[in-house]
Amino acid sequence: SQKIEQNSEALNIQEGKTATLTCNYTNYSPAYLQWYRQDPGRGPVFLLLIRENEKEKRKERLKVTFDTTLKQSLFHITASQPADSATYLCALDSPYNAGNNRKLIWGLGTSLAVNP
Amino acid sequence: NAGVTQTPKFQVLKTGQSMTLQCAQDMNHNSMYWYRQDPGMGLRLIYYSASEGTTDKGEVPNGYNVSRLNKREFSLRLESAAPSQTSVYFCASSEYNTEAFFGQGTRLTVV
Numbered sequence: 001s002q003k004i005e006q007n008s009e010a011l012n013i014q015e016g017k018t019a020t021l022t023c024n025y026t027n028y029s030p031a032y033l034q035w036y037r038q039d040p041g042r043g044p045v046f047l048l049l050i051r052e053n054e055k056e057k058r059k060e061r062l063k064v065t066f067d068t069t070l071k072q073s074l075f076h077i078t079a080s081q082p083a084d085s086a087t088y089l090c091a092l093d094s095p096y097n098a099g100n101n102r103k104l105i106w107g108l109g110t111s112l113a114v115n116p
Numbered sequence: 117n118a119g120v121t122q123t124p125k126f127q128v129l130k131t132g133q134s135m136t137l138q139c140a141q142d143m144n145h146n147s148m149y150w151y152r153q154d155p156g157m158g159l160r161l162i163y164y165s166a167s168e169g170t171t172d173k174g175e176v177p178n179g180y181n182v183s184r185l186n187k188r189e190f191s192l193r194l195e196s197a198a199p200s201q202t203s204v205y206f207c208a209s210s211e212y213n214t215e216a217f218f219g220q221g222t223r224l225t226v227v
Contacts, residue, residue, distance in 0.1 A: 031213070032213070034215060034216075041221070042220060042221070043120075043206050043208070043218030043219055043220055043221050044159070044206075044216075044218050045218070046215035046216065046217070049214070049215055089158075089159070091159075091216075093213065103149075103161060103164060103174070104161075104216065106158050106159040106160075107158065108156070108157075108158040109158065
């Protein structure tokens with residue numbers, strides 16, 4: 001079955017630096033991959049979606065890459081700010097029991113702390 | 117625009133009690149989901165509904181039932197709560213194969 005691995009340890013970086021988070025998967029390549037942000041006590045909030053035929057996607061200070069050969073996605077936050085401190089989750093679609101609707105499989109998330 | 121609304125936000129139950137978690141979305145999405153999130157386990161799918169009138173089991177359905185009341189509403193019922201069901205529950209909705217929108221969560225404790 002598909003397994004997703006994200007940086008298990010918390011990532012601490014200095015304000016202004018680039019944060020890079022990793023999402024590795026072990027089995028089939030998904031049709032798309034998503035990144036979410038989750039703050040304590042809140043539900044996940046969608047950030048970016050990248051499809052299997054896209055190598056890179058950007059949104060403001062965020063950039064996601066998708067390498068189906070390495071079975072890896074990298075999530076970058078440039079010019080990081082303390083307000084970026086949160087847990088970041090990656091999610092992959094699953095084709096099982098799909099029909100028109102592909103369910104998501106979730107990583108455990110990486111905790112990011114940006115220090116002023 | 118409210119998005120996904122869950123009630124209640126907090127609940128304490130005694131073992132064996134029943135309760136229903138309510139969820140409503142105002143984005144006209146076809147798909148709705150119930151997840152639980154536990155430390156070290158991540159988000160696990162309990163049940164989902166691909167469209168009005170259909171529901172399917174997810175990864176951890178035992179001890180739960182769901183009802184897709186209409187396109188807007190998707191409820192999760194615990195018939196006989198157990199301490200193992202202590203968790204944070206999230207409802208989510210999406211259109212086919214696009215981003216999911218989550219509610220604010222229900223923190224449930226079963227004693």
